[in-house]
Amino acid sequence: MTQDIISYFKSLQLEICNALEIADGKSKFILDEWSRPEGGGGLTRVIKEGNVIEKGGVNFSCVEGNLPAFLQKESKTGNASSFLATGVSIVIHPLNPWVPIIHMNVRYFEMNDGTWWFGGGIDLTPHYVNEEQAHWFHLQLRNACDKHEMDFYPKFKKWADEYFFIKHRNETRGIGGIFFDHLNENATMLNKSGLFNFVKEVGNTFAPTYLELINLNKDLPFTEQNKQWQLLRRGRYVEFNLVYDRGTKFGLETNGRVESILMSLPKMASWEYDFVPLSGSPEHQTLHFLNPKL
Amino acid sequence: MTQDIISYFKSLQLEICNALEIADGKSKFILDEWSRPEGGGGLTRVIKEGNVIEKGGVNFSCVEGNLPAFLQKESKTGNASSFLATGVSIVIHPLNPWVPIIHMNVRYFEMNDGTWWFGGGIDLTPHYVNEEQAHWFHLQLRNACDKHEMDFYPKFKKWADEYFFIKHRNETRGIGGIFFDHLNENATMLNKSGLFNFVKEVGNTFAPTYLELINLNKDLPFTEQNKQWQLLRRGRYVEFNLVYDRGTKFGLETNGRVESILMSLPKMASWEYDFVPLSGSPEHQTLHFLNPKL
Numbered sequence: 001m002t003q004d005i006i007s008y009f010k011s012l013q014l015e016i017c018n019a020l021e022i023a024d025g026k027s028k029f030i031l032d033e034w035s036r037p038e039g040g041g042g043l044t045r046v047i048k049e050g051n052v053i054e055k056g057g058v059n060f061s062c063v064e065g066n067l068p069a070f071l072q073k074e075s076k077t078g079n080a081s082s083f084l085a086t087g088v089s090i091v092i093h094p095l096n097p098w099v100p101i102i103h104m105n106v107r108y109f110e111m112n113d114g115t116w117w118f119g120g121g122i123d124l125t126p127h128y129v130n131e132e133q134a135h136w137f138h139l140q141l142r143n144a145c146d147k148h149e150m151d152f153y154p155k156f157k158k159w160a161d162e163y164f165f166i167k168h169r170n171e172t173r174g175i176g177g178i179f180f181d182h183l184n185e186n187a188t189m190l191n192k193s194g195l196f197n198f199v200k201e202v203g204n205t206f207a208p209t210y211l212e213l214i215n216l217n218k219d220l221p222f223t224e225q226n227k228q229w230q231l232l233r234r235g236r237y238v239e240f241n242l243v244y245d246r247g248t249k250f251g252l253e254t255n256g257r258v259e260s261i262l263m264s265l266p267k268m269a270s271w272e273y274d275f276v277p278l279s280g281s282p283e284h285q286t287l288h289f290l291n292p293k294l
Numbered sequence: 295m296t297q298d299i300i301s302y303f304k305s306l307q308l309e310i311c312n313a314l315e316i317a318d319g320k321s322k323f324i325l326d327e328w329s330r331p332e333g334g335g336g337l338t339r340v341i342k343e344g345n346v347i348e349k350g351g352v353n354f355s356c357v358e359g360n361l362p363a364f365l366q367k368e369s370k371t372g373n374a375s376s377f378l379a380t381g382v383s384i385v386i387h388p389l390n391p392w393v394p395i396i397h398m399n400v401r402y403f404e405m406n407d408g409t410w411w412f413g414g415g416i417d418l419t420p421h422y423v424n425e426e427q428a429h430w431f432h433l434q435l436r437n438a439c440d441k442h443e444m445d446f447y448p449k450f451k452k453w454a455d456e457y458f459f460i461k462h463r464n465e466t467r468g469i470g471g472i473f474f475d476h477l478n479e480n481a482t483m484l485n486k487s488g489l490f491n492f493v494k495e496v497g498n499t500f501a502p503t504y505l506e507l508i509n510l511n512k513d514l515p516f517t518e519q520n521k522q523w524q525l526l527r528r529g530r531y532v533e534f535n536l537v538y539d540r541g542t543k544f545g546l547e548t549n550g551r552v553e554s555i556l557m558s559l560p561k562m563a564s565w566e567y568d569f570v571p572l573s574g575s576p577e578h579q580t581l582h583f584l585n586p587k588l
Contacts, residue, residue: 032568046567058566110584168546185563231429235559242536243546252462252537265529265565272561273340273351274326 001192002084005108006062008196009088010043012106012203013060014294016090017045020058023214025052034257039065040084041099044260048267052099052218056092057263061085067111068254072123080111087120087184088203089247091264092210098132098217098232100126101237103172104206105247105266106199116192118199119181122206123160124213127173127230128282129289133213141178148198149189156180166240171291173240180204209292229283231270238269295486296378299402300356302490303382304337306400306497307354310384311339313423313501314352317508318344323352328551332357334378338554342561346393346512350386351557357380361405362548372415374405381414382497383541385558386504392422392511394427395468395531397558399541400493402427410486412493413475416500417454418507419468419531421524422576423583427507431454435472438499442492443483450474460534465585467534472496523577532563 017029027050035041042061047053066083067075071083089106094101106120124137138157145153156178164173183198185191190198241248241264251261277283318569321344329335339346358378361369365377369447381401388395402412418431432451439447450472458467477492479485484492534556535542545555571577 044567048567055565055567168549168552186568231562238532238563239536239556242533257463258462259568262565263567267566268525268562268564269532270562271349271556271559273338273342273349273557 001196002108002110005122005196006086007084007201008203009060009062009106009108012200013043013045013058013088016088016207017047017058019211020047020053020056020092023211024052026051027053032259034260036257037066039063040261042257044257044263050095052096052214054093054095055267057090057260059089059260059263061087061089061260071111074115075111075113077113077117077191079165080113082112083109085109089264090206092235093266094214094218096218097127097222098220099214100217101114101125101234102206102210102213103267104203106203108199117182117184117187118195119127119183120168120199120202121156121160121163121177121179122202122209123164123174123177123179125233126235127286128226129175130217131289133216137175137177137209137213140205140209144201145178145198147201148194152188152198153178164240166236166244169236169239169291171236171287173237174288175289181277205267228270229277231268232272232275234266234269235271238265241265244275295301295490296395296402296404299490300380302494302497303380303400303402304354306494307337307339307382310382310501311352313505314341314347314350314386317505320345321347326553328554330357330359330551331586333357336551336554338551338558340550344389346388346390346508347559348387348389351384351554352381353550353554353557355381355383355530355554365405368409369405369407371407371551374409376406377403379403379462383558384500387528387560388508388512388551390512391421391516392514393508394511394526395560396417396504398497400497402493404423411476411478411481412489413477414493414496415454415457415471415473416496416503417458417468417471417473419527421527421580422520423469423525423580425545425583427510431469431471431503431507434499434503437470438495439492441495442488446474446482446492447472447553458534460538461531462537463530463533463585465530465581467531467584469583517535523571525562526566526569528560528563529565532559535559 016292027047029045029047040063044059046057048055067083090104092102102121102124108118110116131152142153160176161178163179164176183195198243315322321341323339323341326338334357338353339353342349361374361377384398386396396418398416403411404410436447454470454473457473477489
């Protein structure tokens with residue numbers, strides 16, 4: 001099944017890039033193929049300066065090699081010596097502040113003693129929270145989950161809320177979504193092919209969901225103030241990714257390919273000392289949504 | 295002596311702010327006084343939108359409270375229960391890309407069992423390395439160190455080179471300077487008042503040194519390309535501070551005052567996928583200086 005998973009991730013990357021290029025209408029993804037000295041490699045596809053997408057990346061990777069010591073404890077026999085990890089990661093930073101930032105990841109990990117699991121998720125980071133669209137976004141994820149196991153959605157939504165939290169700001173990164181990890185036949189009621197089907201469902205949910213959010217918002221007019229706020233929210237995105245994101249930290253600590261890991265960072269971000277939005281402004285309402293204590 | 299140290303740090307903050315305001319010629323520092331629920335507080339002074347300084351902060355803090363468990367091992371009797379930490383931290387992000395970013399920190403830490411130490415340093419992050427000015431900058435620090443102990447400069451320069459290193463980029467953050475920590479009578483030949491004199495020397499070296507670098511560069515014309523490069527180098531500054539800087543990490547993990555900790559981040563920063571400067575360009579020469587393997 002490993003080859004099927006790798007093939008699916010590769011074709012998912014291509015399909016999503018095609019869909020995003022059509023939605024953008026101007027820029028095209030450029031392709032960067034890379035190999036990893038220790039084994040395996042990947043295809044990084046990046047897009048910039050589009051009509052809709054200011055900077056975005058869709059990365060496929062399939063790396064393998066000797067199992068790092070700290071992963072030994074995850075081996076079910078205690079005797080694994082090598083691993084294979086494959087997946088697709090996406091971060092899209094749109095130009096228009098009314099279009100949300102989106103992130104998706106689907107991944108599969110296996111060891112040579114038969115240990116395996118899937119992980120992934122989709123989450124949304126609007127610069128301005130539109131409650132109706134937030135509700136609709138969550139509903140798409142619920143529908144995708146409910147086709148496979150009824151406790152997935154509540155569990156994975158909670159997991160996302162806990163994971164995408166900027167502790168030092170006491171704010172969520174965005175409105176969450178779903179996040180899951182270490183899914184295998186022990187952790188769920190599904191067998192391997194059932195879980196693969198679920199992961200495919202998540203992968204296939206990405207493009208239609210994000211395209212709808214693009215179409216709803218991409219032509220909305222915006223002011224300089226909206227743009228400034230977008231830059232500040234991107235600053236928070238940078239803070240989350242560099243301080244907390246496990247994938248980013250793991251990649252940087254294990255000598256991963258820096259450009260593919262940090263393609264998640266925006267073209268431009270801003271920091272302002274102690275910026276407090278005017279009470280009642282849309283910026284204030286968004287902060288309130290992300291930090292209910294305000 | 296603790297009160298003398300606190301008073302010196304407070305007056306140093308004020309003197310440096312006055313000097314920077316005169317150098318800037320337009321913007322003034324605003325003052326933000328804050329207290330820490332667990333004890334102590336600080337005065338954060340920030341400046342923005344100046345002629346010379348785009349965004350900068352000079353922070354004084356003096357915090358005290360129960361000793362966190364992970365610091366117990368630093369106590370010389372093993373029986374300390376409370377601490378006091380005071381210091382001044384500075385980061386200045388200039389508008390003109392030919393003016394370097396500068397960082398200074400001087401700090402003093404004590405426990406109620408008589409354990410104490412000083413720490414600090416000054417380091418420079420030019421967007422473009424000017425070798426002559428780099429040499430002059432290092433010389434100012436050498437002169438300051440040599441007045442106190444002859445092995446300080448070589449030791450503290452090496453410490454800065456090792457500390458201000460962006461491991462995942464295989465680049466230094468800038469050209470270094472000096473960095474020191476845990477200095478007390480056991481770690482050096484100086485007694486407490488000798489070390490306090492050294493720390494004062496470092497604090498007093500900051501303003502004249504940076505003002506000279508401002509004056510040499512602030513009126514140099516720059517292009518859009520120079521500005522883009524500045525934003526990319528600031529992106530690296532953000533990466534260092536959020537991924538590696540011990541003060542930042544310690545502050546964020548121990549529920550420090552976020553706005554004072556993250557005042558080190560620039561107004562604007564940028565990330566570009568796999569940006570490679572043209573061979574032989576000033577940008578390429580700077581990268582070469584920061585990463586000799588290129």
